[in-house]
Amino acid sequence: MIRVEGLTKVFRRPRTFSGPFGALRTLVTRQYEERTAVDDLSFEIGEGEVIGYLGPNGAGKSTTIKILTGILTPTSGTVEVNGLVPWSDRSANARNVGVVFGQRSQLWWDLPLIESLRLVGSLYDVPAARFETSLRKLRDLLGLDDFLDTPVRQLSLGQRMRGDLAAAVLYEPPLLYLDEPTVGLDVLAKEAVREFIVETNRAGRTTVILTTHDLADVEALCKRIILIDRGKVIFDGAIDALVDKPRRLVVTLESQPEDVRGVRRDADGRYVFDIHGDLPGMIASIAAEHPIRDLSIEEPDLESVIKGIYTR
Ligand SMILES: Nc1ncnc2c1ncn2[C@@H]1O[C@H](COP(=O)(O)OP(=O)(O)O)[C@@H](O)[C@H]1O
Ligand SMILES: [Mg+2]
Structure with missing residues (x-):
């Protein structure tokens, strides 16, 4: 389902100088700083797995996920997601993939949640009947009914997260990337997110890659974890073995x-x-x-x- 080989991403940004004339110096020297965010990563993930993708801050987790979704192009290496190269088949890949970044909502801030969901449905060409079936299921599973008509900007963090999860799976992608989906949530909301992940994985054989600092999430959800540090895999295997x-x-x-x-x-x-x-x-x-x-x-x-x- 996912095959990653020798994946490397080096970010280049202009070297900045401070002090008097710093901005000018930055401009004229045109020196660059390089940072290797992902360094020769290789792993394979099979259909229906729930993977805990873990590592300290700055380890390269989000960068990996952005490459897998096609948002970023790697410096080198090969990636295949459901037979596609994410960054060159971006729109086809997008249909295979649902993404939630816990820190940042993908929903339209000013629209009522239901309108955001309808927009996602039409962006992904979900037929009307399938949309209604999906929506009904998600309203139950995520308890959306109390705030479907509320503009996203007025939702609590937990409600917003449930809205984001709904939007990510509305078109039933076989793959779901969750980047810190429980960050900042209270115990009940965390539990709701976990139940949602279990249910989504069971019902649709959806493959899930989960990045989180909450190891209770990982213990509740993942059989296998991939640990990375400074862009490299340092452990890949069953939690039990670890x-x-x-x-x-x-x-x-x-x-x-x-x-x-x-x-x-x-x-x-x-x-x-x-x-x-x-x-x-x-x-x-x-x-x-x-x-x-x-x-x-x-x-x-x-x-x-x-x-x-x-x-x-
Ligand atoms: N757009 C960017 N430009 C420059 N450096 C970046 C960019 N995005 C991430 N980085 C750097 O790459 C490294 C990995 O970042 P990231 O993938 O966000 O880590 P994680 O999600 O594991 O915390 C960090 O050192 C970060 O500063
Ligand atoms: Mg991150």
């Missing part, structure tokens, strides 16, 4: 036996075990030798795993 870190068992013993060789003790004198396999078995075998006063188990979570990767 989080397959040892569970940490911290034990306080009744007595304080001599330090057990090979077992770490923390500042409070508790014994710390990192356990991959049989946790109950391990606890039993410790307890058989030394009575246990207290124990705690720390499960690895996605957030600390990913933090660990980036700080390494």
Whole structure:
């Protein structure tokens, strides 16, 4: 469905000088600064996958999505989306793709939401009957009825996001790019967005690429994640594989036996075990030798795993 190979995007912008005559100097020197936003990226995404596309600020996520949608042309590399090259088959590609940028609405600010949706319908040549069916489904799924007639500029962030999601899938594209769709939303609105993604993916086999800082979104929605850093892929695989870190068992013993060789003790004198396999078995075998006063188990979570990767 999506094939990306050796994708590189270098932005060039005029080098700017400050101080007296800075503007003039900027103009006459014509020096450029280059920034490699995406650096030799390769990955493939199959039909119906929901991918978490993650990385720190400035890693190149939005740039990748803009290339996949055809908004930007890469410096080098090949991309194929449903058999099309996004930037050279821009309008054909647009019909295959729904996009939501959480930071910026795609809707017409001054129009009531329903009018924005009708405009999207006609831009994408959705036949009237199909439009009505789609709209009815989306009104239910996203709870649009309370604000369909409200101008977009008066919508709350959560309502606006639901409107944007509706507009992105109204023409039933097989692919959906969501760039920070839950940013700034409250818990309920986030939940609504997640349910929408699950439902859209299930009902239409829609492939979803999701960029988010909210790892709870990722854990709820994605089986596979692609982590990027400074424009390069640093992990691509199942979340399960990533989080397959040892569970940490911290034990306080009744007595304080001599330090057990090979077992770490923390500042409070508790014994710390990192356990991959049989946790109950391990606890039993410790307890058989030394009575246990207290124990705690720390499960690895996605957030600390990913933090660990980036700080390494
Ligand atoms: N239009 C642009 N001109 C120059 N540099 C850009 C432009 N867009 C993005 N960049 C730079 O490319 C890098 C990647 O940006 P971006 O793809 O937006 O990252 P992310 O979405 O992962 O936060 C950043 O260093 C950013 O400053
Ligand atoms: Mg971004």
